[in-house]
Amino acid sequence: xxxxxxxxxxxxxxxxxxxxxxxxxxxxxxxxxxxxxxxxxxxxxxxxxxxxxxxxxxxxxxxxxxxxxxxxxxxxxxxxxxxxxxxxxxxxxxxxxxxxxxxxxxxxxxxxxxxxxxxxxxxxxxxxxxxxxxxxxxxxxxxxxxxxxxxxxxxxxxxxxxxxxxxxxxxxxxxxxxxxxxxxxxxxxxxxxxxxxxxxxxxxxxxxxxxxxxxxxxxxxxxxxxxxxxxxxxxxxxxxxxxxxxxxxxxxxxxxxxxxxxxxxxxxxxxxxxxxxxxxxxxxxxxxxxxxxxxxxxxxxxxxxxxxxxxxxxxxxxxxxxxxxxxxxxxxxxxxxxxxxxxxxxxxxxxxxxxxxxxxxxxxxxxxxxxxxxxxxxxxxxxxxxxxxxxxxxxxxxxxxxxxxxxxxxxxxxxxxxxxxxxxxxxxxxxxxxxxxxxxxxxxxxxxxxxxxxxxxxxxxxxxxxxxxxxxxxxxxxxxxxxxxxxxxxxxxxxxxxxxxxxxxxxxxxxxxxxxxxxxxxxxxxxxxxxxxxxxxxxxxxxxxxxxxxxxxxxxxxxxxxxxxxxxxxxxxxxxxxxxxxxxxxxxxxxxx
Amino acid sequence: xxxxxxxxxxxxxxxxxxxxxxxxxxxxxxxxxxxxxxxxxxxxxxxxxxxxxxxxxxxxxxxxxxxxxxxxxxxxxxxxxxxxxxxxxxxxxxxxxxxxxxxxxxxxxxxxxxxxxxxxxxxxxxxxxxxxxxxxxxxxxxxxxxxxxxxxxxxxxxxxxxxxxxxxxxxxxxxxxxxxxx
Numbered sequence: 001x002x003x004x005x006x007x008x009x010x011x012x013x014x015x016x017x018x019x020x021x022x023x024x025x026x027x028x029x030x031x032x033x034x035x036x037x038x039x040x041x042x043x044x045x046x047x048x049x050x051x052x053x054x055x056x057x058x059x060x061x062x063x064x065x066x067x068x069x070x071x072x073x074x075x076x077x078x079x080x081x082x083x084x085x086x087x088x089x090x091x092x093x094x095x096x097x098x099x100x101x102x103x104x105x106x107x108x109x110x111x112x113x114x115x116x117x118x119x120x121x122x123x124x125x126x127x128x129x130x131x132x133x134x135x136x137x138x139x140x141x142x143x144x145x146x147x148x149x150x151x152x153x154x155x156x157x158x159x160x161x162x163x164x165x166x167x168x169x170x171x172x173x174x175x176x177x178x179x180x181x182x183x184x185x186x187x188x189x190x191x192x193x194x195x196x197x198x199x200x201x202x203x204x205x206x207x208x209x210x211x212x213x214x215x216x217x218x219x220x221x222x223x224x225x226x227x228x229x230x231x232x233x234x235x236x237x238x239x240x241x242x243x244x245x246x247x248x249x250x251x252x253x254x255x256x257x258x259x260x261x262x263x264x265x266x267x268x269x270x271x272x273x274x275x276x277x278x279x280x281x282x283x284x285x286x287x288x289x290x291x292x293x294x295x296x297x298x299x300x301x302x303x304x305x306x307x308x309x310x311x312x313x314x315x316x317x318x319x320x321x322x323x324x325x326x327x328x329x330x331x332x333x334x335x336x337x338x339x340x341x342x343x344x345x346x347x348x349x350x351x352x353x354x355x356x357x358x359x360x361x362x363x364x365x366x367x368x369x370x371x372x373x374x375x376x377x378x379x380x381x382x383x384x385x386x387x388x389x390x391x392x393x394x395x396x397x398x399x400x401x402x403x404x405x406x407x408x409x410x411x412x413x414x415x416x417x418x419x420x421x422x423x424x425x426x427x428x429x430x431x432x433x434x435x436x437x438x439x440x441x442x443x444x445x446x447x448x449x450x451x452x453x454x455x456x457x458x459x460x461x462x463x464x465x466x467x468x469x470x471x472x473x474x475x476x477x478x479x480x481x482x483x484x485x486x487x488x489x490x491x492x493x494x495x496x497x498x499x500x501x502x503x504x505x506x507x508x509x510x511x512x513x514x515x516x517x518x519x520x521x522x523x524x525x526x527x528x529x530x531x532x533x534x535x536x537x538x539x540x541x542x543x544x545x546x547x548x549x550x551x552x553x554x555x556x557x558x559x560x561x562x563x564x565x566x567x568x569x570x571x572x573x574x575x576x577x578x579x580x581x582x583x584x585x586x587x588x589x590x591x592x593x
Numbered sequence: 594x595x596x597x598x599x600x601x602x603x604x605x606x607x608x609x610x611x612x613x614x615x616x617x618x619x620x621x622x623x624x625x626x627x628x629x630x631x632x633x634x635x636x637x638x639x640x641x642x643x644x645x646x647x648x649x650x651x652x653x654x655x656x657x658x659x660x661x662x663x664x665x666x667x668x669x670x671x672x673x674x675x676x677x678x679x680x681x682x683x684x685x686x687x688x689x690x691x692x693x694x695x696x697x698x699x700x701x702x703x704x705x706x707x708x709x710x711x712x713x714x715x716x717x718x719x720x721x722x723x724x725x726x727x728x729x730x731x732x733x734x735x736x737x738x739x740x741x742x743x744x745x746x747x748x749x750x751x752x753x754x755x756x757x758x759x760x761x762x763x764x765x766x767x768x769x770x771x772x773x774x775x
Contacts, residue, residue, distance in 0.1 A: 087642075099645055099646060102646045104642060105639055157643055182647075226654055229654030229658075558672070562672075
């Protein structure tokens with residue numbers, strides 16, 4: 001039966017006959033037709049979902065590329081920054097930008113022993129660069145087969161380069177940061193040092209640890225490395241000359257309170273603070289790290305007469321023309337107060353200061369009284385720790401208010417029975433000569449042109465009188481060796497007997513000199529201190545301040561004057577003479593001491 | 594018609610695909626270069642830090658003082674040299690005749706050097722360590738004159754650096770010294 005054949009299989013079908021399109025199959029079965037309809041609906045749904053998703057993607061793309069205003073580009077650049085990650089600790093520089101402390105990457109060499117092809121050859125090559133290593137040790141390490149063995153920690157950049165050039169596979173570097181102090185011991189007590197874990201352990205590194213860790217730029221100190229060096233050198237010289245135990249010096253800008261130099265000897269190399277320095281006499285590391293300027297408290301001796309005289313003048317207890325009898329020693333209780341090379345007569349205020357009379361100073365203080373003496377010293381900041389950017393600050397020792405008796409008043413007048421740090425002293429002296437304004441000392445650079453706020457602690461008139469008196473000490477008194485021609489130096493000497501265990505030891509002296517220059521328009525205050533100097537032939541056996549600290553200060557001032565830009569003047573010029581003339585002794589002959 | 598359309602679209606797809614890949618590779622290349630340059634910049638910055646530390650190390654005042662003692666012997670400024678302020682100094686004198694200037698600039702070995710205020714020593718008197726070869730002859734002569742004047746006329750001893758602290762000679766050695774003690 002041919003009729004059973006399907007139409008398209010019919011070999012002789014009509015020419016114009018087209019079979020129905022395949023998409024609309026003639027489905028006779030209704031169940032199949034319904035199934036097909038469902039499939040089609042699902043396809044349309046899926047296509048619609050995809051279309052929506054693609055549309056969203058396309059729109060988002062267009063939005064990011066065209067409409068976001070460059071935010072995409074900006075975020076792309078942030079992924080890797082152009083600069084190296086800042087070191088863990090910022091640099092510390094002096095006021096002129098010289099590096100005092102910096103952090104360098106220092107590579108350490110390790111090896112993957114599995115990759116080493118020929119341990120013997122590799123050992124020879126490594127030793128050619130690092131001859132101090134032990135050959136057997138290195139050979140054992142390289143042939144151990146371990147994946148990680150240290151060869152040498154903390155290489156220098158040169159050594160790293162040389163190792164790299166050897167081209168031995170299996171040798172790797174790991175970078176570690178290390179603190180370097182290029183000036184070594186020059187400013188060791190100020191800068192301090194940090195430990196291997198990058199924590200500050202002393203000095204600025206410790207006190208400003210947070211600042212050093214978080215600051216992006218260098219930390220600028222008020223120090224001047226050149227001035228620091230000169231002070232360091234001259235102090236070293238005077239210590240050698242008088243076989244002293246140690247010494248200390250500080251230079252301060254009297255108007256801003258900036259510390260230009262601070263030296264405490266013996267010192268240490270902050271690059272390896274616990275190792276002994278062959279240049280210095282052997283002393284305990286602890287003693288070398290001790291900062292005499294800020295942490296050590298001393299009975300400063302006659303230098304305190306600056307404050308005693310200023311107090312008496314400021315309270316109107318005495319005047320430049322008045323004076324006191326210094327003909328006989330004072331006996332009080334079991335003590336006797338005498339003068340060193342006394343004049344044994346009535347002395348005027350300038351003479352009391354110039355000849356450094358203990359007797360007259362004590363009488364002056366008694367006239368002022370304990371209450372006013374304590375108030376005045378307190379105002380000068382001498383009775384509490386000095387606020388400064390160091391953790392190593394000493395607490396002054398002095399009698400408490402109840403036991404501040406007459407005998408204390410008398411001894412404090414000439415600097416015994418009260419112990420302060422040299423920093424206290426120089427800060428108070430700066431206030432005494434700069435017109436009477438006490439400013440906080442600082443180790444951070446004060447931007448030029450700004451004067452930090454201060455507190456008026458005495459009248460400008462008292463300050464002016466004190467300038468005249470301090471000049472007199474250098475021009476006619478105990479500190480003639482401090483004269484640095486052209487810089488109009490003034491100051492006050494102090495030779496204190498050291499007190500140990502409640503006893504004064506006549507042979508152990510603490511000679512100090514506090515100077516100010518130029519006296520007619522003070523710019524810098526300088527304090528030098530020599531610990532236990534011993535007299536020499538050149539000094540005729542003397543170890544007093546006049547022979548030790550004073551000449552050293554004169555030399556320092558002569559050398560730093562040009563560096564600090566202090567204009568040198570003709571000391572005999574009328575302008576200078578007028579600024580420093582004392583009316584009450586005008587025309588009288590000033591006896592040479 | 595349909596065929597033409599299909600060819601057009603396929604062509605477009607191919608072209609856009611090709612362009613996309615090209616752009617992608619170009620961007621990748623630029624990105625690699627950027628990374629390379631950044632790494633290099635970071636390396637240079639590290640190098641600058643090392644050099645700054647070395648510069649500071651070489652500028653230790655103690656070392657400079659010793660170098661001055663050996664090579665220049667310049668004395669510290671004294672107040673006497675500074676007692677005139679800049680306002681006190683007279684204006685420059687009218688320029689001298691050109692001939693005078695030329696004579697003053699003659700090299701030290703030139704016969705006319707005797708006419709200059711300083712008695713110029715022969716170039717051989719220069720300390721041997723001085724990089725005389727890098728200086729112009731007249732600069733070297735002037736320096737030698739300065740050395741002679743400041744050295745109080747004595748012959749300059751053969752320079753021998755005695756640098757107690759700077760003995761390691763370089764920052765490398767300093768770091769090595771630290772590494773050994775830590």
